[in-house]
Amino acid sequence: MNNCIVNVITLCIVMQVNCALDFDKTRTTYSAKMFGFSWENCGKPDDPAVLKTLALSPDPITVPGDLTASASGTTTVELAAPLAVNVTRRRNLGVAGSGSRVPCLEEIGSCHYTDGCDLLNQLIPPGTDCPEPLHTYGIPCHCPFKAGVYTLPESDFYLPDIDLPYWLTNGHYRVQGVLGAVGKELGCLKITFAVHSNN
Numbered sequence: 001m002n003n004c005i006v007n008v009i010t011l012c013i014v015m016q017v018n019c020a021l022d023f024d025k026t027r028t029t030y031s032a033k034m035f036g037f038s039w040e041n042c043g044k045p046d047d048p049a050v051l052k053t054l055a056l057s058p059d060p061i062t063v064p065g066d067l068t069a070s071a072s073g074t075t076t077v078e079l080a081a082p083l084a085v086n087v088t089r090r091r092n093l094g095v096a097g098s099g100s101r102v103p104c105l106e107e108i109g110s111c112h113y114t115d116g117c118d119l120l121n122q123l124i125p126p127g128t129d130c131p132e133p134l135h136t137y138g139i140p141c142h143c144p145f146k147a148g149v150y151t152l153p154e155s156d157f158y159l160p161d162i163d164l165p166y167w168l169t170n171g172h173y174r175v176q177g178v179l180g181a182v183g184k185e186l187g188c189l190k191i192t193f194a195v196h197s198n199n
């Protein structure tokens with residue numbers, strides 16, 4: 001399903017990066033590294049939306065730098081508005097998995113979004129082509145996402161030299177996204193990674 005969940009999480013991260021965009025050219029150059037990226041579905045066994053594969057390389061991923069990604073997912077139901085998305089980010093997990101909850105920044109953060117479809121429309125205006133490589137592979141970037149299998153073949157991206165979100169300081173992170181329709185969980189995805197930046 002065009003791993004809608006991943007899209008939304010990526011979207012959250014991307015939007016936050018965008019929010020933090022600061023073209024202050026007097027900044028000294030820095031780089032950030034993301035280590036040990038891993039993911040898992042965290043929903044109920046009968047959740048309709050499931051991520052099947054997700055591979056990111058290299059490890060560590062360096063910003064700025066190149067990223068290679070591939071992904072596939074399925075949904076057995078159409079994903080249509082309103083598509084609730086709850087994102088929780090935690091930093092520096094202890095053994096018990098608690099860790100500090102990273103707060104909301106504007107509308108992005110450990111947040112409850114009432115409609116992920118609306119977020120997508122804000123990020124990618126309806127009527128314009130979906131960004132590459134989605135466009136090339138005919139992967140949709142707006143709701144509704146029809147039931148089916150969505151596959152992103154291995155694709156190369158360049159991660160530009162931009163300011164990272166202020167909350168993305170050195171540490172270990174766990175980001176969980178839950179996707180839901182009215183009164184129903186559709187899918188859940190958990191990703192973990194560590195950040196080291198010389199920022």
Ligand SMILES: *[C@@H]1O[C@H](CO)[C@@H](O)[C@H](O)[C@H]1NC(C)=O
Nearest residue numbers: 084085086112178179180181
């Ligand atoms: C998101 O969180 C809100 C508030 O806790 C809850 O009411 C809602 O059911 C949650 N939605 C999903 C999709 O988990």
